[in-house]
Amino acid sequence: MIDNGSSDGTARLLAEHPSKPRTLRLSSNKGYAGALAAALSIVDTPFIAWLNDDAEPVPGWLAALEDELAKAPEAAAAGSRLEHADGSPQSLGVRLTADGHGADLTEPAPDVFGFCGGAVLLRTDVLREIGGVPAEFFCYYEDTDTAWRLRLAGWDIRQVAEARVKHLHGASTAPGSPRFHLWNERNRLLLLLRCAPAAVAVKQLVKFTALTAVLPFRGEPEAPNFRLTLRLRVLAAILTRLPATLRARREIAAGATLDRGEVWDAWAGG
Known part of the structure; x- marks a missing residue:
């Protein structure tokens, strides 16, 4: 567990929880990107999953992503299908616009430039090799930056339609604010x-x-x-x-x- 500078009793809850979770408490809120970077420093598994706190994966989500990377050794990341509450697509991968924006795809595409960081599985060693997560971003574009560095390093990125996640897009920061x-x-x-x-x-x-x-x-x-x-x-x-x-x-x-x-x-x- 990464305790991202909480002040709501989370630290006490974790300390007293019977499961005795391994916890890294940050001194202040480092944002989504900062927490991912902190987690990467201690993760010892072959894969690392990113999952927003306003995202709910359907059963089989993680297995579908693992299966995709297992059969595609040239790929370093497998992105998910993120859906709105009504089942309509919020992100089917990320494209790169002509002025350098990362934009969510809402229609299936044969290939995707990158992934939405709200729900993705990455190879841990590769992520470390390309420089990890840009913690200074706090939140937003840490996913496009990571995808871009993977592309520069010659890695492929896959999109997995079967890996579905319900996502309350922008629940934390309100897009447009x-x-x-x-x-x-x-x-x-x-x-x-x-x-x-x-x-x-x-x-x-x-x-x-x-x-x-x-x-x-x-x-x-x-x-x-x-x-x-x-x-x-x-x-x-x-x-x-x-x-x-x-x-x-x-x-x-x-x-x-x-x-x-x-x-x-x-x-x-x-």
Whole structure:
């Protein structure tokens, strides 16, 4: 159990639980990405499963993912079919847009760029080899970043229709909220600086900055992601993290077997 800086009695509940779970208590809330990174440091199984706390797998979910990786040694991750409460698809894998967004697929596709991190199984050793989980993301885009690094390292990613999970999408952060957009916008740019071809990353950062600069002349926007204060916070976070991000970019390149341009050309805009 990863106790993510809880303050609601979880620590006492775990300490007193008859099952005596192995517990790693974090000093503060590190978010989904931070908790995954902490778990990876102590997991000793061949596979590691990511599962959101607002996701409920149907019987056979984990077995279906394990079976897929067992028969596909070239694949390092197997993603799930995430469904809304009514059974309609929320994510059937992730595609890479022409401007570097990770977008959920809602129609079956023969191949997927990546997986939704709400429910996925990964090879533990491979995840460690490509640099683990970007804990600094807190939440959002840690899955697309991981998928991108797997692609750069030459690994395949599978999507398993039989591995079904009911998902209350955004139950923790409410998509459309300022907090959601802050993490989403920041992490997309960090992802591009880490993984994308340099020209793509610079173009998207310049585009974001230029749009931010003209916002005071366009009136008060309705969408939170176009509010000046939020976007300035994003840019400040990018600037603060830039040295560490560029170091990570070099490390990712050192472990890659494919060129960044190859991966971008193969998947962007799909």
